[in-house]
Amino acid sequence: MEHVLRRIGAETLRWLQGLGRATMMWAMAVARLPRWSDVSLIVRQVYNIGVLSVVIIVLSGFAIGAVIALQFYTQLARFGAEDAVGVGLALVLLRELGPVVTALLFAGRAGSAITAEIGLMKTTEQLSIMEMMGVDPLRRIVAPRLWGGFISMPLLTVLFNTVAIYGGVVVGIHWLGADPGGFWSGMQNTVELWQDLGKGMVKAVVFGLVVTWIAVFQGYDCEPTAEGMGLATTRTVVMSSVLVLAMDFFLTLLMYGDFR
Amino acid sequence: MTESLGPDTVGSGAGSTGSVNAQTADYLIEIDDLCLMRGEKVVFDHLSLKVPRGGITAVMGPSGTGKTTLLRVIGGQVRPDSGAVYLNGKDVCRMSRSELFEARRDIGMLFQSSALFTDINVFENVAFPMRVHTDLPEDTIRDLVIMKLNAVGLRGARDLMPSQLSGGRARRVALARAIALDPDLIMYDEPFTGQDPISMGVILTLIRQLNEALGTSSLLVSHDIHETVNIADYVFVLADGKVIGEGPPKALRDHPSRRVTQFMRGDPDGPVPFHYPADDLKYDLLSEDV
Numbered sequence A: 001m002e003h004v005l006r007r008i009g010a011e012t013l014r015w016l017q018g019l020g021r022a023t024m025m026w027a028m029a030v031a032r033l034p035r036w037s038d039v040s041l042i043v044r045q046v047y048n049i050g051v052l053s054v055v056i057i058v059l060s061g062f063a064i065g066a067v068i069a070l071q072f073y074t075q076l077a078r079f080g081a082e083d084a085v086g087v088g089l090a091l092v093l094l095r096e097l098g099p100v101v102t103a104l105l106f107a108g109r110a111g112s113a114i115t116a117e118i119g120l121m122k123t124t125e126q127l128s129i130m131e132m133m134g135v136d137p138l139r140r141i142v143a144p145r146l147w148g149g150f151i152s153m154p155l156l157t158v159l160f161n162t163v164a165i166y167g168g169v170v171v172g173i174h175w176l177g178a179d180p181g182g183f184w185s186g187m188q189n190t191v192e193l194w195q196d197l198g199k200g201m202v203k204a205v206v207f208g209l210v211v212t213w214i215a216v217f218q219g220y221d222c223e224p225t226a227e228g229m230g231l232a233t234t235r236t237v238v239m240s241s242v243l244v245l246a247m248d249f250f251l252t253l254l255m256y257g258d259f260r
Numbered sequence B: 001m002t003e004s005l006g007p008d009t010v011g012s013g014a015g016s017t018g019s020v021n022a023q024t025a026d027y028l029i030e031i032d033d034l035c036l037m038r039g040e041k042v043v044f045d046h047l048s049l050k051v052p053r054g055g056i057t058a059v060m061g062p063s064g065t066g067k068t069t070l071l072r073v074i075g076g077q078v079r080p081d082s083g084a085v086y087l088n089g090k091d092v093c094r095m096s097r098s099e100l101f102e103a104r105r106d107i108g109m110l111f112q113s114s115a116l117f118t119d120i121n122v123f124e125n126v127a128f129p130m131r132v133h134t135d136l137p138e139d140t141i142r143d144l145v146i147m148k149l150n151a152v153g154l155r156g157a158r159d160l161m162p163s164q165l166s167g168g169r170a171r172r173v174a175l176a177r178a179i180a181l182d183p184d185l186i187m188y189d190e191p192f193t194g195q196d197p198i199s200m201g202v203i204l205t206l207i208r209q210l211n212e213a214l215g216t217s218s219l220l221v222s223h224d225i226h227e228t229v230n231i232a233d234y235v236f237v238l239a240d241g242k243v244i245g246e247g248p249p250k251a252l253r254d255h256p257s258r259r260v261t262q263f264m265r266g267d268p269d270g271p272v273p274f275h276y277p278a279d280d281l282k283y284d285l286l287s288e289d290v
């Protein structure tokens, strides 16, 4: 029993230390705003992190939009309310699935890549030699990735939502034959700019921040060995996914509140 | 205890701290009473040494005595547990992060692994320090990079990616990168490993030329006794976290300490153990707990 308690204590301490190091890293990297010369580094990361994730976001978005439309349509058709497919689809995507699924895909595609890249740089002493050249890796390597992820994630969410709605249109209207007029006007009348789109984007921003932070830190802090890197990459995906889902619950509670 | 040769070499630092700053004019690096533990192992045990300005100084010693660690301490990457490291008269351990990064601009370092940036090609690797630390126009950078690559015989490899290079060539590119900004101090960690006899000669000449033409100070870590003796002006032999002998290379061969002469002549038997501390071999082979 004592053994178990001590173990839990040690793990908690280790975790807190990690959190401390992660906070230090984040603060030191973002403390000074990017200079003009850093812009090209950030643009390059937006490409690596954002643009290279476009294919998976588009494919998944389309599939999810299509399948939601399919489910809604079959359920709503029983009440003769097929036109409400558009509203349901938009609300579910903008408020929940858009930011959450994008963040999960983002963690798997971009997060793991960031961790592996920085981890490899550390393992092969590239970060170390950079330091010895008088170049701070926190500014040169870490900061552009933090910014790149922060910028990319909301844009990817917008893309995901757009494509998913298109997927819903293809299935709901073109295939199953819902009325386009009802579909679009329902959506336009119900969806609110801040309440639905805005709050969803707040989620996207928060998820982007957290997932990139985890990914960069795991790479930067990994043990410089092959196993260490593997472990760090796994940790990025697992931690990001769990945190995204947990945070989504609390953000929904916080922002939409008053459920009881 | 330090077994020094000349009368003017460092003792084990008996109360001479007051005059340390006055002496820094002659010495580029001064290490005073350095202690460092890594895990359970004592790496430096009250180590003191001084590296003169403008010469080629070599640090030798058995594997695992902390030669690489010493270079990292000088570069401010590893903080010692106690003691002081003066670089140009300034204590590296007391510098702020930004001061440290500033000071490192004047240091070139060649790592034991080549540590090339794997996402950019050979040319960009050598150009990297120039691009981040200077505002030189593009064609000047191009000329400088080509000259540096030419000096290590790899001008033709400038468009290759680091992964396409052999180990020895990658280290020569890393060498070109280390000297890219003509630093005041270059620290070489095992520059000769993995080099064929021809490139070995090229590197030796290069180090000497940098030293003579530009007045660069060099701190060289190496196992290759023959090359080191040829090129170094002054040698420190480390073992067990201390300097066990120092002096001009020729003099070290006839050093009074058996431990130093064993190392300088490369005898396997002697007071310096070749093996990592372990049980008797016979015992290890016969024991059954696998």
Ligand SMILES: Nc1ncnc2c1ncn2[C@@H]1O[C@H](COP(=O)(O)OP(=O)(O)OP(=O)(O)O)[C@@H](O)[C@H]1O
Residues within 6 Å of the ligand: B038, B039, B041, B043, B062, B063, B064, B065, B066, B067, B068, B069, B070, B112
């Ligand atoms: N990160 C670390 N953690 C624990 N011990 C370490 C670490 N780095 C180095 N050491 C220990 O410090 C000692 C000195 O290592 P160092 O790499 O400086 O040796 P070296 O003299 O350069 O050896 P070689 O000639 O083989 O390169 C070694 O015994 C090593 O086990």
Ligand SMILES: [Mg+2]
Residues within 6 Å of the ligand: B067, B068, B069, B112, B189
């Ligand atoms: Mg070494």
